[in-house]
Amino acid sequence: MSIQQRRERERAQRHDLIVKTARKLAESEGWDAVTTRRLADEIEYSQPVLYSHFAGKDAIVAAVALEGFTELAVRLRAATRTGEPRAALEGLARAYMAFAEENPALYDAMFTMAVDLPFGQDDTPEPLRDGFQALLSGVAQFADGRDPAILTEVAWSALHGLIVLSRGGRLPASGREARLTLLLDQLSATR
Amino acid sequence: MSIQQRRERERAQRHDLIVKTARKLAESEGWDAVTTRRLADEIEYSQPVLYSHFAGKDAIVAAVALEGFTELAVRLRAATRTGEPRAALEGLARAYMAFAEENPALYDAMFTMAVDLPFGQDDTPEPLRDGFQALLSGVAQFADGRDPAILTEVAWSALHGLIVLSRGGRLPASGREARLTLLLDQLSATR
DNA sequence: CTCATCTGTCTAGCGGTGCTAGCATCTGGA
DNA sequence: TCCAGATGCTAGCACCGCTAGACAGATGAG
Numbered sequence: 001m002s003i004q005q006r007r008e009r010e011r012a013q014r015h016d017l018i019v020k021t022a023r024k025l026a027e028s029e030g031w032d033a034v035t036t037r038r039l040a041d042e043i044e045y046s047q048p049v050l051y052s053h054f055a056g057k058d059a060i061v062a063a064v065a066l067e068g069f070t071e072l073a074v075r076l077r078a079a080t081r082t083g084e085p086r087a088a089l090e091g092l093a094r095a096y097m098a099f100a101e102e103n104p105a106l107y108d109a110m111f112t113m114a115v116d117l118p119f120g121q122d123d124t125p126e127p128l129r130d131g132f133q134a135l136l137s138g139v140a141q142f143a144d145g146r147d148p149a150i151l152t153e154v155a156w157s158a159l160h161g162l163i164v165l166s167r168g169g170r171l172p173a174s175g176r177e178a179r180l181t182l183l184l185d186q187l188s189a190t191r
Numbered sequence: 192m193s194i195q196q197r198r199e200r201e202r203a204q205r206h207d208l209i210v211k212t213a214r215k216l217a218e219s220e221g222w223d224a225v226t227t228r229r230l231a232d233e234i235e236y237s238q239p240v241l242y243s244h245f246a247g248k249d250a251i252v253a254a255v256a257l258e259g260f261t262e263l264a265v266r267l268r269a270a271t272r273t274g275e276p277r278a279a280l281e282g283l284a285r286a287y288m289a290f291a292e293e294n295p296a297l298y299d300a301m302f303t304m305a306v307d308l309p310f311g312q313d314d315t316p317e318p319l320r321d322g323f324q325a326l327l328s329g330v331a332q333f334a335d336g337r338d339p340a341i342l343t344e345v346a347w348s349a350l351h352g353l354i355v356l357s358r359g360g361r362l363p364a365s366g367r368e369a370r371l372t373l374l375l376d377q378l379s380a381t382r
Numbered sequence: 383c384t385c386a387t388c389t390g391t392c393t394a395g396c397g398g399t400g401c402t403a404g405c406a407t408c409t410g411g412a
Numbered sequence: 413t414c415c416a417g418a419t420g421c422t423a424g425c426a427c428c429g430c431t432a433g434a435c436a437g438a439t440g441a442g
Contacts, residue, residue: 158345401424
C-alpha cells in the first residue's frame with residue numbers, strides 16, 4: 001500500500017525531472033539540442049523511460065509549455081495590482097515582454113511551436129485561462145464600448161508580434177522601447 | 192562559349208526548379224515533408240545535386256522565403272493605390288493577411304522559420320525593403336507627429352501576431368474580422 | 383525460505399533525417 | 413581520337429524519434 005504510494009511519488013518526481021531538464025536544456029542550448037537521447041542521458045535513464053512518462057517528444061514540449069503558462073499567469077497576476085489604468089497596462093505589457101525575454105525557449109514552446117493544447121475552449125487548462133484574464137483586466141478599462149475580449153486579443157497579438165519579430169531579427173533591436181511606448185499610447189488613447 | 196552559356200542557363204533553371212518544388216511541397220504537405228531525399232526525388236535528381244546549388248536545406252528555405260518577399264512586395268504595392276487613407280490602410284492590411292492565408296508555408300518560411308536573411312540592414316534585399324516601404328506608405332498618414340517607421344513596425348507586428356496566433360489555434364477563428372476591424376480603427380483613430 | 387510472476391529498465395534496432403566522400407560517366411577541346 | 417575536367421551518382425556517416433524484446437530485481441503465494 002505505502003509501497004505503491006512511494007512508487008507513485010518517485011514517478012512524479014521523475015516526471016518533473018524530465019520536464020525541468022528539457023526546459024533547462026532548451027533554454028541553454030535551444031530546442032534543437034533537446035533530443036530524446038540527450039534528454040535520457042541528462043536524466044541518467046535510458047530513452048524508453050521517457051516514453052513511459054510521455055507519449056512522445058511533443059508531449060514533453062507540451063508539458064514544458066504548460067509549466068510556462070502557469071508561471072506567466074502568476075507574473076501577469078502580480079503585475080495587475082497597480083492602480084492607475086495606464087500604468088497598470090504598462091506594467092502588464094512589460095511583465096509579458098520580460099517573461100518572453102527571460103525565457104525565450106519556454107516562450108517558443110508556449111506560443112510558436114506546434115503543441116496541441118486547447119486554447120480558448122471549454123477544456124482550456126486553468127493557467128491559460130487565468131493568464132488571458134490577467135491581460136483582460138488591464139486592457140478592459142480602455143475598451144470604451146468595444147468588446148474587451150477582442151481588444152485584449154489584439155493587444156496580445158501586437159505584443160506577441162513585437163516579441164517574435166524582434167527575436168528573429170526582423171525588427172531592429174534599437175527601436176524596442178519606442179515601439180512599446182507607441183503601442184501603449186495607441187491602446188490607451190482616449191477615443 | 193555558347194555552350195557555357197547554355198550550361199549556366201540550365202543550371203539556373205534547375206535552381207528555380209528546386210525552389211519551386213520545395214515551395215510546392217511545403218505548401219501541399221508542410222515543411223516537415225520537405226526532406227532532401229523527397230525533394231531530390233521530386234526534381235528527379237540525386238540528393239547531392241541539391242548541395243551543388245545550395246549550401247544546405249536552410250539555404251533552400253531561405254531561397255523560398257526570398258521569392259515570397261518578392262511576391263508580397265508586389266501585392267502590397269498593388270494595394271497601396273487606393274485613395275482615401277482609411278480605405279488604403281484597410282486594403283493594405285487585407286492584402287497582407289490574404290497573402291499569409293493563401294501561402295501559409297511560404298509565410299512561415301519568411302517570418303517564423305529561422306532563416307538568416309538580413310532584415311533592416313544595409314544589405315537587406317530589395318524586396319524586403321520594398322515590402323516594408325509599401326506598408327509604410329499606408330501607415331504613415333496616421334503618424335501624426337510620431338515616427339512613421341516605428342508606427343509601421345507596430346502595425347506590422349500586430350498583423351503578424353494576429354496571423355500566427357490564429358494559425359496556431361491560440362486565437363479563435365470566429366473573431367477574425369472583429370479583431371482586424373478593431374486594429375484598423377485603433378491605428379486610424381484621430382488623436 | 384523458495385519460487386513464480388510481474389513490474390520496471392535496458393540494449394539493440396528500425397526507418398528516417400541532413401550531409402558528404404569518392405567513384406563513374408559523360409562532354410568538349412586539342 | 414584521346415585525354416582532362418566537369419557533372420551526377422551510389423553508398424555511407426552520424427544523428428533523429430520511437431519501439432520490440434530481453435533481462436533483472438522486487439513482490440506476493442505457498
